[in-house]
Amino acid sequence: MKKQFIAGNWKMNLTLNKARDLAKSICEGLADSNTVDVGIFPPFVYLKDICDILQSSNVFVGAQNMSMEKSGAFTGEISGEMLRDIGCTHVIIGHSERRTIFKETDHIINSKIKSALLNGLCPILCVGESQKERDTGKTDEVVDGQLSGSLENLTSEQVKGLTIAYEPVWAIGTGKTATPDQANEVHACIRNIIRKKYDNSTAQSVRIQYGGSVNSNNAKELLGQLEIDGALVGGASLDPDSFLDIVSGAVRHA
Numbered sequence: 001m002k003k004q005f006i007a008g009n010w011k012m013n014l015t016l017n018k019a020r021d022l023a024k025s026i027c028e029g030l031a032d033s034n035t036v037d038v039g040i041f042p043p044f045v046y047l048k049d050i051c052d053i054l055q056s057s058n059v060f061v062g063a064q065n066m067s068m069e070k071s072g073a074f075t076g077e078i079s080g081e082m083l084r085d086i087g088c089t090h091v092i093i094g095h096s097e098r099r100t101i102f103k104e105t106d107h108i109i110n111s112k113i114k115s116a117l118l119n120g121l122c123p124i125l126c127v128g129e130s131q132k133e134r135d136t137g138k139t140d141e142v143v144d145g146q147l148s149g150s151l152e153n154l155t156s157e158q159v160k161g162l163t164i165a166y167e168p169v170w171a172i173g174t175g176k177t178a179t180p181d182q183a184n185e186v187h188a189c190i191r192n193i194i195r196k197k198y199d200n201s202t203a204q205s206v207r208i209q210y211g212g213s214v215n216s217n218n219a220k221e222l223l224g225q226l227e228i229d230g231a232l233v234g235g236a237s238l239d240p241d242s243f244l245d246i247v248s249g250a251v252r253h254a
């Protein structure tokens with residue numbers, strides 16, 4: 001039985017005090033729940049504070065991005081070693097906003113995943129198609145290409161430790177969620193791609209989250225789908241009640 005994984009991506013939001021309050025509210029609201037994995041992904045500058053607040057809780061803390069480089073003259077960058085050093089356990093890699101606004105390629109994403117793993121961080125790899133790609137029937141092809149490039153030269157053991165977030169670009173921040181059937185179908189396709197590239201046990205071990213306008217009204221049905229192992233939540237993760245409601249919709253699939 002796989003535990004579902006609900007992650008809150010705070011993106012570039014909040015002030016330090018609001019970030020601290022949100023982390024505390026989430027932690028208190030979860031109490032001792034260990035039937036679901038929960039992680040939050042604050043902006044870089046708040047990470048150390050939030051790691052300290054949550055250090056004896058069961059909430060994971062991760063970054064929204066990291067450098068593919070180890071160290072050195074890379075002004076403005078943050079390394080995997082730095083994230084690990086302050087207590088992060090996870091990192092989001094290849095979010096569609098990184099791919100489109102910051103022009104991150106699958107090659108860069110692949111290097112970042114390798115660097116995250118070398119530093120003991122668990123990556124959440126994001127993939128997903130644009131509206132145009134969906135409309136022209138290219139969803140499976142796009143996701144396959146993103147996975148092939150991003151996972152290049154990774155071993156089955158490494159892939160087993162990954163979380164993949166399927167985030168259709170057209171559903172991010174738009175209020176237009178994929179239907180449970182649409183999401184489940186692409187998740188099954190992603191698992192099949194992993195099965196072909198690796199093997200069945202790798203495909204079954206990897207957790208696949210859905211992301212894109214998840215909220216407290218639609219989470220339960222999405223999370224009830226057989227191929228959906230969690231959610232990567234943006235906007236709704238900034239409100240503790242909404243985020244905790246989403247967490248309470250998590251289930252365990254056999």
Ligand SMILES: O=C[C@H](O)COP(=O)(O)O
Nearest residue numbers: 009172173212213234235
């Ligand atoms: O990382 C989270 C996703 O981009 C989803 O964001 P959203 O829930 O605001 O649509």
